[in-house]
Amino acid sequence: MLKEQNYDRELYNEDLAPTTENQRTWTTYHYVALWLGMSICIPTFMLASGLIAGGMSWKQAIFTIFLGNVIVLIPMILNGHPGTKYGINFPVFARLAFGVKGANIPAIMRAIVACGWFGIQTWIGGEALNAFISEVVPGWKGFSLGIWISFIVFWILNMWIVLKGMEMVKRFESFSAPILIIASLALLAWAIFAAKGLGNLLSQPSKFKTFGEFFKFFIPSLTGVIGFWATLSLNIPDFTRFAKDQKSQAVGQAIGLPLSMTFFSFIGVVVASASAVVYGQAIWDPVTLISKFNNPIVALVSAFVVSIVTLTTNIAANVVSPAYDFTNLFPKILNFKKGAIVTGIIGIIIMPWKLLSDYSTYIFSWLNGYAAFLGPIAGILIVDYYLIRNTNIDVSELFRLNGRYSYSNGYNSRAIIALVIGILVGIIGRVIPQLKTLYDYAWFVGFFISGIIYYILMVGEKKIEEINMSKEDAYAKAGETY
Template identity: 35%
Template sequence: MSTEMTESVAAVSTTQDSGIVTSPELYNADLAPTKREGRRWSAYSIFTLWANDVHSLGNYGFALGLFALGLGGWQILLALGLGGVFLFLLLNLSGFMGEKTGVPFPVMSRISFGVRGAQVPALIRGVVAIAWFGIQTYLASVVLRVMIVALAPSASTLDANDVLGLSTLGWISFVGLWIVQVIIVSYGMEMIRKYEAFAGPTILITMVALAVWMLSKADWSIAWTTPDSLTGGAMWSKIIGGASLWVAIYGTFVLNFCDFTRNAKSKGSIVRGNFVGIPLNMLLFGGIVVVLAGGQFKINGKVIESVSDIVQTVPNTFLLVMACLALLILTVAVNLMANFVAPIYALSNLFPKVLNFRRAALVSAVIGLIILPWNLYNSPDVINYFLGGLGALLGPLFGIVMADYWLVRRGKINVPDLFTMDENGDYHYAKGVNPRAVAAFVLTAIVALLLAFVPAFESVSEFSWFIGAGLGALVYLAVADRKGPFRDVSGEPIAIASTH
């Protein structure tokens, strides 16, 4: 009997033995709650998520941009530190939900949106993730092309043609990385945990080494500011705005952090992992940014835009290849956790009878390939209006989900009822949809989109995620049904072993 069939049979027998009836359109072995015994995600596992994600190429580009916008060394550290504190608090709130219930984000959304209405937030998060999975794979393939040409200069002849927007070498690099990620994720969450644990220290060592190398080039001193550095009110506005944007970058992750913490050993593991991985790790990240930006500016007065600008200047071919390999390991690690897991659970939630973790992973990956993501990345309209618009909706979703869980229900969740279509179930609402949550989302989504795209609101656009999340919470609290009674029922009777 295959592993997939064994998991399916085990899931059915568990629900039958417990006496609790689950609906097959809502329950499978990947969506089911995880048993507390045997959970493997420790504080180190949580830390390595952030050791990878914080040091992503996109984040370095953002932080280096703060230097270009007029913030000096200590201002950048303060902005990132403030953002880190906010994220630490938000991620704990989100993470505790997963640790208690043992369910992924699409199932968690059933609490506030209903067993059917939860498809809306899950699909919004999933669509954004699939698009960025493809884009990040493309960006990593560009680094791989550089490494291949460095090792085999004759390969540059494969980089001169164009097939659907990519050269032959570009296709080889993209498809190669695509296959690697599909193989890793096909082994489930446990393999992702192991990969993150391997990649985290690798990235930290590499980035610290790169910073030390830059310091040596700059005679062990750096420029802490540029001639265009901001002062006074403009400086403080940019610091607070930078901190807010730093949180917004993680708007996707704070929404579905429970996808990972459903396997956490305890709340303490989450807090410790988040503390070392977010505030402390972000300060280390900020220090590296300041050294890289300040060192390069001291050398030639140039403000760099990305880590790749520095890597390309490495004079030794061996060191250049090693740096490229580290960046590839990093990008794959970030892509797996930030852009691959979410659509897998979203698709499994949409078609639980036919899609398990592995099949949903393959479907997500194929979609990420056929959309030709390099064309999306090179289209400002797609990035700004489509992906930017969907991203703007994540703030209101976060506010509604958090307000319902923590303020309305006070953390009392009837986990078995998240898996039943029974009309008397706690989360059936009106034919499986909570109209109050939907109304709150539509109203605040309109506001979020206006903040994102109307030029008149440009002055507050840096705070759009906080505004959207705050409004989502307030509007939902104004219309939510607070009567209860809210029941706290464990999902252990229908839970599965935490093995994936």
């Protein structure tokens, strides 16, 4: 814990404090399990199936998803490093580049996206729970308020688990991982059996006749895939701060993220293709697929598994981060648990059922839209930590209003300028058709433009040598945090 004389109450509470050695219990398995729990989820299924519905062949869809996840793995591991090295979470890490008060800007941007995701996942989980109850309670299907009651019950279940704390999150993810693998393989087996083999499933050609047609759809799709985990690439320190060492978080993520996403995406592609063979149309909503099962036992088990799958992702990916982010905004008033409740409330207000209206809204409006905002943040954080600071941080100064990272009244204007420019360049293609390519590449455009501008502004203001701490100084300061 930080010594009392080293922090200001407006920037500190126990949930924001660096983790202690005793809290660092996460091993490689825990990070693999974390990514299995987050990746094997209904939105992953929807993403893969949505690409098929958009015209891709299964090979094109799987390649797009694999490539996107390999790309996003890079900032995931890079931003995970400070969490493990210094035991700090995302909003505290953001103070380094944006200032001790300015960090609230990227933190709230990330939190709002998480609230949207929380709402989406909770709605999906509510649908699954509603399907489960419909198989158990006769007449429930005809009850008009059934879906809304299921939605609220599932919301409460999410809140209950998160309010038990991060240790409960770790246990729940670790326990669920094997169940998710078994359930995924069972779903794959159903698809193969129902369609009488893989031949029928994987023989469906791409709808794109030329490379140009494919590429036009591929680029925004790739940006959407990257946007899928662009959120976690920012707040991954929220989890890596509990790692035993850097190897645990880096290897665990390298194994867990791309492999599990590609694995379950393949299952999504096969199941969507199977549904086209069996039911005459590609069904990209698993809950809709469950409703078509004639066997009540299969439908019952499927609905139960979908509920568990949604819980594992929702809790880890969509509640932990905004809970910390809202806590960072009002440390005196909010803590992790209260921040989680705020997340849950906003997740309802955001009306997630509208975001899931069709695959184009889901992939191109939702995923691409927020990727344009989060790419610039990732660029600034990585450039600051690796190129400006050389990974050396004075942790105690992150909790001081008038310290090294206060800049001007707590805000680093250079980071804010770089952020705004990166966002504007990315989203301008949304309103100017001739510049649509910029929007299609929004995450990449924002990442590199904001990162480069931030580096130029920081070096122009001061020499890097003056900004940087020596390694010896950094290690001495880091020792004060425990």
